[in-house]
Amino acid sequence: MISIRHLSKSFQNPDGSVLPVLKDVNCEIGRGEVISIIGPSGTGKSTLLRAINMLEPPTGGEIWVDGENIMAKGARLDLLRQKMGMVFQGFNLFEHKTVLENIIFAPMALRHTGEEEAREEAMELLKKVGMAQKADDYPSSLSGGQKQRVAIARALAMHPEVILFDEPTSALDPTMVGEVLSVIRQLARDGMTMLIVTHEMRFARDVSTRIFFMNEGVIYEDGTPEQIFEHPVRSATKAFVNRIMKLVYEIDSDEFDFLQIHTGINRFCVKYNLTGKADLAWSTVKEMLFTHMRAYRPLTLRFTHAELSGETAMDFMVEGLTHSPLPAGNALDSLRAQVKGIVEEPTARGFRVKVLL
Ligand code: ADP
Numbered sequence: 001m002i003s004i005r006h007l008s009k010s011f012q013n014p015d016g017s018v019l020p021v022l023k024d025v026n027c028e029i030g031r032g033e034v035i036s037i038i039g040p041s042g043t044g045k046s047t048l049l050r051a052i053n054m055l056e057p058p059t060g061g062e063i064w065v066d067g068e069n070i071m072a073k074g075a076r077l078d079l080l081r082q083k084m085g086m087v088f089q090g091f092n093l094f095e096h097k098t099v100l101e102n103i104i105f106a107p108m109a110l111r112h113t114g115e116e117e118a119r120e121e122a123m124e125l126l127k128k129v130g131m132a133q134k135a136d137d138y139p140s141s142l143s144g145g146q147k148q149r150v151a152i153a154r155a156l157a158m159h160p161e162v163i164l165f166d167e168p169t170s171a172l173d174p175t176m177v178g179e180v181l182s183v184i185r186q187l188a189r190d191g192m193t194m195l196i197v198t199h200e201m202r203f204a205r206d207v208s209t210r211i212f213f214m215n216e217g218v219i220y221e222d223g224t225p226e227q228i229f230e231h232p233v234r235s236a237t238k239a240f241v242n243r244i245m246k247l248v249y250e251i252d253s254d255e256f257d258f259l260q261i262h263t264g265i266n267r268f269c270v271k272y273n274l275t276g277k278a279d280l281a282w283s284t285v286k287e288m289l290f291t292h293m294r295a296y297r298p299l300t301l302r303f304t305h306a307e308l309s310g311e312t313a314m315d316f317m318v319e320g321l322t323h324s325p326l327p328a329g330n331a332l333d334s335l336r337a338q339v340k341g342i343v344e345e346p347t348a349r350g351f352r353v354k355v356l357l
Pocket residue numbers: 011012019021040041042043044045046047048
């Protein structure tokens with residue numbers, strides 16, 4: 001359905017120098033495929049999506065859609081854009097129109113659908129994304145997750161052949177990510193062709209037929225979710241999919257600014273979608289630092305989260321220690337009951353207590 005050959009895109013820097021963003025992108029996208037595009041930020045993922053629907057005219061190469069070269073002079077970009085829905089991070093709804101008006105606007109203006117038919121269809125789409133009750137409300141009264149579901153219904157109203165999603169959940173409060181991902185999952189089950197730029201690794205693994213790992217302006221590795229996530233071939237892919245988020249504190253005395261740890265944990269949990277674990281993480285820190293490991297300073301506290309496996313852990317490490325610092329007996333019973341596990345193990349330079357959250 002879409003064929004991309006030697007696609008390149010450069011931007012002109014303010015000082016006149018050239019910034020090559022897409023270097024040599026090649027891929028074939030078949031009907032019904034769900035492709036997640038992952039990769040570090042700044043590697044050209046958004047630029048690629050914007051090039052595919054010509055919001056950002058490429059510098060070189062070819063893009064074929066349904067057998068038509070869309071970069072050729074005289075290509076009908078209006079028709080092209082009707083085939084491609086686009087859902088952005090920031091919703092882009094019309095604030096002065098109701099939810100329903102947002103959805104019927106483009107079909108009436110561009111596809112010349114009659115108002116009654118457009119309304120009927122809009123209501124069907126709103127039902128599909130769970131927003132029928134809000135049809136007459138204005139976007140300002142909706143949560144971020146609800147706005148994004150309306151934006152998806154709006155894209156569907158144009159009967160697109162493919163939908164391009166650019167980080168559809170990145171601007172959302174973590175509690176609302178799930179409702180948007182489940183709408184996209186349903187579209188995948190319905191057979192919609194989709195290209196999804198996302199940082200949600202587990203979602204990408206579950207929903208996609210293929211994964212593109214973009215790095216440095218090229219599709220650096222592509223394959224099935226199993227190939228990319230379980231058996232990546234190239235080292236940059238491996239490092240990216242297995243990356244572990246870390247927060248580290250060196251606690252040298254009881255004068256340490258513990259509030260800073262509290263704030264740090266909360267921020268970390270919001271950033272990596274772990275808000276459900278924030279309270280447990282903080283109460284674990286307090287119990288370990290002030291009770292069981294009070295005598296051990298300096299101590300290194302490390303909070304980690306492995307995105308793909310979903311493992312979240314809190315390490316308490318003491319250099320030069322050869323035995324477990326934890327008390328014998330039942331002092332830890334209540335903590336043990338709340339966490340997934342407590343591992344006591346020697347390290348190369350000392351001893352570590354790992355609490356799995
Ligand atoms: P990603 O989506 O992977 O984070 P982008 O495609 O947004 O990356 O950006 C890739 C690079 O292109 C970045 O260095 C960015 O600053 C640059 N870039 C993107 N859009 C423009 C633009 N309109 N003008 C100049 N530079 C841009």
